[in-house]
Amino acid sequence: MKWWEFLLMFVIIIILLIPTIIRFTKNKGSKGSCSCGCEACNKDCPMH
Amino acid sequence: MKFALAGNPNSGKTTLFNALTGATAHVGNWPGVTVDKREGSYKKLGEKIDIVDLPGIYSLSPYTPEEIVARNFIVDEKPDCVINIVDATNLERNLYLTTQLLEMDVPVVVALNMMDVVKKSGNEVNATELSKKLGVPVVELSALRNEGIHDVMKKAYEVAKENRKGHSVLETEDFYDLITKVEEKFVELGESSPLFKAIKIVEGDEALCAKYPQLVELIKSDKEKYKDNDFGGDFEGMVADARYRYITANYADTIKKIDKKTESKSDKIDKVMTHRIFAIPLFIVIMFVVFHLVFSEDLFFINGISKGNAGISGETAINVFTGMGYDDIYLEEMTGVITEKYEEDFGDEADDKLNSAISYVANKVNVELQAKGEEIRYDDIDNLALEDMEIEDLQELLVYSGGDVEEVNPVIGIPSPGVFLQSWMGFVTGKLIDLGAMISETWPAWLSGLLCDGLLSGLDAIFSFLPQILLLFLFIAILEDSGYMARVAFIMDRAFRGLGLSGKAFIPLLMGFGCSVPAMMATKTLEEEHERDMTIRLTPFFSCGAKAPIWAMLAVAVAGSFLGDIFVFSIYLLGIVVAIISALLIKAFGKVKEVPPFIMELPAYHAPQFKNLMAHLWEKLKHFVYKASTIITAAIVLIWFLSNFGWAFWQGMVGIEDSILASLGRVLQYIYYPLGFTWGSEGWKYSVATITGLIAKEDVVATMATLGITEKTIALSNAQIYAFASYNLFTLPCFAAIGAAYGDSSKKGFWITLLWWLGCSYVVSLIIFWLGYLFEHVLVVGIIVALLLVATIILLFVYTAKKRKKVLAN
Structure with a gap:
C-alpha cells in the first residue's frame, strides 16, 4: 500500500466513525430520539 | 402553558399522550408502563401546550415512587390544568383519585376515557350530571379511537385561564373542622393548595407531617376524640372510607348499568388463561407457537413426520406438501453436497475429479457384488451421473471424498413466515x-x-x-x-x-x-x-x-x-x-x-390495535x-x-x-x-x-x-x-x-x-x-x-x- 492509500483509508474510517462520535458528544439537553442506542427516552437515557 | 395527564394505571394516559403529541411512547396493556413523567407538546390550539404524562396512580399518598412523582409534579410545578383521565368502565374506583385532585388549587378537567367500551356494553354515563356533581368540566373521550381528543384539550385550555380553588367531598364529615383548622394555618403561611395539604396532615401523611410538626401538634388533642371509633382513630382509613361513601352515594345516578348476570368476555377467557394448573403450560405453549412461526423451517413438522416419528407415513406427508418422496429429496440434497464439495476443493478440475471418483466407487460396488455372485449394479460406468447412483453408494462416495454423511440433512418442510421473510431478505442483501x-x-x-x-x-x-x-x-x-x-x-x-x-x-x-x-x-x-x-x-x-x-x-x-x-x-x-x-x-x-403483596388490576382483553x-x-x-x-x-x-x-x-x-x-x-x-x-x-x-x-x-x-x-x-x-x-x-x-x-x-x-x-x-x-x-x-x-x-x-x-x-x- 502506498502512503496516500493509507491516508485515504484512515479518512474513510474516520468518516464512518463520525456518526458514533457525534452520538456520544451530542448536547445532553437536546430533545429528539434517544441517542444512546437503548429504547429509553432521551431524558431517562443512562448514557446522557 | 403546561397540562398534566393524571389518572389510574392503565386508564389510557399514554395512549392519549401519544395521540396528542404524535409521540410513540411505549403503550402497554398492563398497569405501570409509565414510571417517570414524560413530556411532549400539543400545537393545535394556536398556542404551544406542553403535555406531561404522569405515571398511573390510585391516590396521592406518597407510598409508591409513581405516586411521589405525580404528586410532586402537581404540587410543586403547578401545571395550568390537570386532565384527569378516568376509565369510564370503572368509574367508581377511578373517581377516588378525582376526589383528591379536586382538593388542589388547580384547574381540573375530567376526561371520561373508554366511552366506546361503555356504549358498546349498553351502559351509559351521564357526563353532564357528573360534571354538575364534581364542579369541573367532564368530557367524553376514546383515546384509542382518537375520538373527543380535541374537545378535551379545548375544554382544558378554557379552564386553564381561570383560577380554581380546591374543594373537598369531605365537607359533610364530622372531622372536617380539623381540616379547616389546619387549612387556615396553611393559608396564613401562604402555602399553595392549603386544603389538599390540610387533609393530608389530618390523614397523617408522613412527608407533610415531618415538614409541619407544629400543625400535627395543633390537632393532636382533637384527633384523640376519634380513637375509639370503628377505625381505631386511623384517619387515613376514615378519609378513604368517607370518599368512597360519597362516591357511592352521589354517582350511582350518573351511571346506568344494564344488569348483566353473565360473565364478561374477559372473565370467560381468564377462566382458561389464568387457570391454577394450566396457566403456566399455556404460556409456554403460546411462546412456543410464536417461536415456531418465526424460526421454524418446517412449519407443519413434515421433517419429523417423514422420519416416521409421528407414526404417520412419511411418504404420504411429503407427497402432500412437496410432491416428492423423502428418498428423492435426500438424493437431491446428497448430490448437491457432493457437487459443491468438489467445486470447493478442486475448482476448475472439479468435473474430472468427480467423474473419476464416480468410476472408482461404481467399480468397487460392481466388484463387491460380483464377489458375492450377484449381478453388477452399474453397466455404463463411463457415462454414469451422480443422480443415477444408489443412496448407499453416494454415501460411500461422499466419505471417500472426505465428506461427512451426517451433514446431509435435507430440510423438506414448508418454511415458517419468519424463515420465509429471512430467506428473501438474505436474497436481497446477498445481491447487494x-x-x-x-x-x-x-x-x-x-x-x-x-x-x-x-x-x-x-x-x-x-x-x-x-x-x-x-x-x-x-x-x-x-x-x-x-x-x-x-x-x-x-x-x-x-x-x-x-x-x-x-x-x-x-x-x-x-x-x-x-x-x-x-x-x-x-x-x-x-x-x-x-x-x-x-x-x-x-x-x-x-x-x-x-x-x-x-x-x-x-x-x-x-x-x-x-x-x-x-x-x-x-x-x-x-x-x-x-x-x-x-x-x-x-x-x-x-x-x-418478604416482598410486599402484589396487587394489580387486570385490564380487559381487547383486540390489538393496528x-x-x-x-x-x-x-x-x-x-x-x-x-x-x-x-x-x-x-x-x-x-x-x-x-x-x-x-x-x-x-x-x-x-x-x-x-x-x-x-x-x-x-x-x-x-x-x-x-x-x-x-x-x-x-x-x-x-x-x-x-x-x-x-x-x-x-x-x-x-x-x-x-x-x-x-x-x-x-x-x-x-x-x-x-x-x-x-x-x-x-x-x-x-x-x-x-x-x-x-x-x-x-x-x-x-x-x-x-x-x-x-x-x-x-x-x-x-x-x-x-x-x-x-x-x-x-x-x-x-x-x-x-x-x-x-x-x-x-x-x-x-x-x-x-x-x-x-x-x-
Missing part, C-alpha cells in the same frame, strides 16, 4: 454484496475489502435477520396489547414469591424481552431495594431484541436446521430457568426478606437502523481494520491469521477454552465476537460476518453452539444496559450484579458445553450428570422454601 463486489472489482484490495468483506458483509449479517426479528416483536406486541402479558405477571406472582420477587417484578423482566435498558428503569416501581437489585440482575437473562440476530444465526447452524425454532425457544426458556435458579441461589445464601402494533414495529425498525448506521458500522470498520492489518500496519494488509485481532483473540481464546466454543483454529473469532457484543449485542453477528463466519459456515458442534449462545445470553449486557443497572441499583448491589453476570455466564456455559459433550460422546454419563443437576436444583427449591417458611413463621 454481489453488486458491491462487481463495482469494486478494479479497486485496490484494501478498498474493496473494506466495502465488501467489512461493511456489506457485516451489515448483511444483521439486516438479513431484521424481518424475522420484527415478526417476533409483532407477536410479542400482540400479546402485550391484547392484555395477555398482564395475566402472565399475575400467574407468575405465586412462582416468583418463592424466589423473593413479586409478580410486579415480572413486568420489568417482561420488558427485558424488548430492551434491558427501559426494563431496568422500570424497576423503579419496586419498593424494596433488594427486589430492585435482584430484578436488575435477572433482566438481561430475558433475551433482548439485540440478541435475537445471534439466535437467528445460530438457529440455521444447529445441526438439522429444522430444529431452529426449538433451539431459539430453548434459549429463551433457558434464560428464564437460569433467572429462577439465580434467584433461588441468591435467596438460599443471602438474607430472606396503529399501536405498527408504532411498536416502527420504533424497533428506527432503533435498528439508527444503531446499524452508528455504533454497529463503527464496530464493523474497526474489526475489519484489526482483522486485516498486523501490529506493523504500515507494512500493508496481512492474512487474517497474522492480524492484530487474531493475536488478541488468541489470548481470549484460552480464557474461553473450557467453554468449548473457542476450540479449533477459528476459535479466536468467537471470543472476539463475544467481546464486541459489549458495544451492542448485534455486533456479535456483524463481527462474525466480518471475520468470514456466516450461519452457513459455522463449524461448531451443537454443544459448542449452545455454550456460545448461553455465554452471550448471560454475560455482561451492552454498555447502555450496564449504565442503566448502575443508575438504578444500590452501590453494593451493582458490583454484585456485574460479578453475577460474569460468573453466571461462565458457569452456565461450562455446564452446558460439558453436558452436551457427554451427551454427544458418552450418553449414559451425560444422563447421570443431568439427573444430578436436576436433583440439585430441586434440593435448592426445597431448601429455600423451608428457609422462607422459617422467616414467615418468625
Whole structure:
C-alpha cells in the first residue's frame, strides 16, 4: 500500500466513525430520539 | 402553558399522550408502563401546550415512587390544568383519585376515557350530571379511537385561564373542622393548595407531617376524640372510607348499568388463561407457537413426520406438501453436497475429479457384488451421473471424498413466515454484496475489502435477520396489547414469591424481552431495594431484541436446521430457568426478606390495535437502523481494520491469521477454552465476537460476518453452539444496559450484579458445553450428570422454601 492509500483509508474510517462520535458528544439537553442506542427516552437515557 | 395527564394505571394516559403529541411512547396493556413523567407538546390550539404524562396512580399518598412523582409534579410545578383521565368502565374506583385532585388549587378537567367500551356494553354515563356533581368540566373521550381528543384539550385550555380553588367531598364529615383548622394555618403561611395539604396532615401523611410538626401538634388533642371509633382513630382509613361513601352515594345516578348476570368476555377467557394448573403450560405453549412461526423451517413438522416419528407415513406427508418422496429429496440434497464439495476443493478440475471418483466407487460396488455372485449394479460406468447412483453408494462416495454423511440433512418442510421473510431478505442483501463486489472489482484490495468483506458483509449479517426479528416483536406486541402479558405477571406472582420477587417484578423482566435498558428503569416501581437489585440482575437473562440476530444465526447452524425454532425457544426458556435458579441461589445464601403483596388490576382483553402494533414495529425498525448506521458500522470498520492489518500496519494488509485481532483473540481464546466454543483454529473469532457484543449485542453477528463466519459456515458442534449462545445470553449486557443497572441499583448491589453476570455466564456455559459433550460422546454419563443437576436444583427449591417458611413463621 502506498502512503496516500493509507491516508485515504484512515479518512474513510474516520468518516464512518463520525456518526458514533457525534452520538456520544451530542448536547445532553437536546430533545429528539434517544441517542444512546437503548429504547429509553432521551431524558431517562443512562448514557446522557 | 403546561397540562398534566393524571389518572389510574392503565386508564389510557399514554395512549392519549401519544395521540396528542404524535409521540410513540411505549403503550402497554398492563398497569405501570409509565414510571417517570414524560413530556411532549400539543400545537393545535394556536398556542404551544406542553403535555406531561404522569405515571398511573390510585391516590396521592406518597407510598409508591409513581405516586411521589405525580404528586410532586402537581404540587410543586403547578401545571395550568390537570386532565384527569378516568376509565369510564370503572368509574367508581377511578373517581377516588378525582376526589383528591379536586382538593388542589388547580384547574381540573375530567376526561371520561373508554366511552366506546361503555356504549358498546349498553351502559351509559351521564357526563353532564357528573360534571354538575364534581364542579369541573367532564368530557367524553376514546383515546384509542382518537375520538373527543380535541374537545378535551379545548375544554382544558378554557379552564386553564381561570383560577380554581380546591374543594373537598369531605365537607359533610364530622372531622372536617380539623381540616379547616389546619387549612387556615396553611393559608396564613401562604402555602399553595392549603386544603389538599390540610387533609393530608389530618390523614397523617408522613412527608407533610415531618415538614409541619407544629400543625400535627395543633390537632393532636382533637384527633384523640376519634380513637375509639370503628377505625381505631386511623384517619387515613376514615378519609378513604368517607370518599368512597360519597362516591357511592352521589354517582350511582350518573351511571346506568344494564344488569348483566353473565360473565364478561374477559372473565370467560381468564377462566382458561389464568387457570391454577394450566396457566403456566399455556404460556409456554403460546411462546412456543410464536417461536415456531418465526424460526421454524418446517412449519407443519413434515421433517419429523417423514422420519416416521409421528407414526404417520412419511411418504404420504411429503407427497402432500412437496410432491416428492423423502428418498428423492435426500438424493437431491446428497448430490448437491457432493457437487459443491468438489467445486470447493478442486475448482476448475472439479468435473474430472468427480467423474473419476464416480468410476472408482461404481467399480468397487460392481466388484463387491460380483464377489458375492450377484449381478453388477452399474453397466455404463463411463457415462454414469451422480443422480443415477444408489443412496448407499453416494454415501460411500461422499466419505471417500472426505465428506461427512451426517451433514446431509435435507430440510423438506414448508418454511415458517419468519424463515420465509429471512430467506428473501438474505436474497436481497446477498445481491447487494454481489453488486458491491462487481463495482469494486478494479479497486485496490484494501478498498474493496473494506466495502465488501467489512461493511456489506457485516451489515448483511444483521439486516438479513431484521424481518424475522420484527415478526417476533409483532407477536410479542400482540400479546402485550391484547392484555395477555398482564395475566402472565399475575400467574407468575405465586412462582416468583418463592424466589423473593413479586409478580410486579415480572413486568420489568417482561420488558427485558424488548430492551434491558427501559426494563431496568422500570424497576423503579419496586419498593424494596433488594427486589430492585435482584430484578436488575435477572433482566438481561430475558433475551433482548439485540440478541435475537445471534439466535437467528445460530438457529440455521444447529445441526438439522429444522430444529431452529426449538433451539431459539430453548434459549429463551433457558434464560428464564437460569433467572429462577439465580434467584433461588441468591435467596438460599443471602438474607430472606418478604416482598410486599402484589396487587394489580387486570385490564380487559381487547383486540390489538393496528396503529399501536405498527408504532411498536416502527420504533424497533428506527432503533435498528439508527444503531446499524452508528455504533454497529463503527464496530464493523474497526474489526475489519484489526482483522486485516498486523501490529506493523504500515507494512500493508496481512492474512487474517497474522492480524492484530487474531493475536488478541488468541489470548481470549484460552480464557474461553473450557467453554468449548473457542476450540479449533477459528476459535479466536468467537471470543472476539463475544467481546464486541459489549458495544451492542448485534455486533456479535456483524463481527462474525466480518471475520468470514456466516450461519452457513459455522463449524461448531451443537454443544459448542449452545455454550456460545448461553455465554452471550448471560454475560455482561451492552454498555447502555450496564449504565442503566448502575443508575438504578444500590452501590453494593451493582458490583454484585456485574460479578453475577460474569460468573453466571461462565458457569452456565461450562455446564452446558460439558453436558452436551457427554451427551454427544458418552450418553449414559451425560444422563447421570443431568439427573444430578436436576436433583440439585430441586434440593435448592426445597431448601429455600423451608428457609422462607422459617422467616414467615418468625
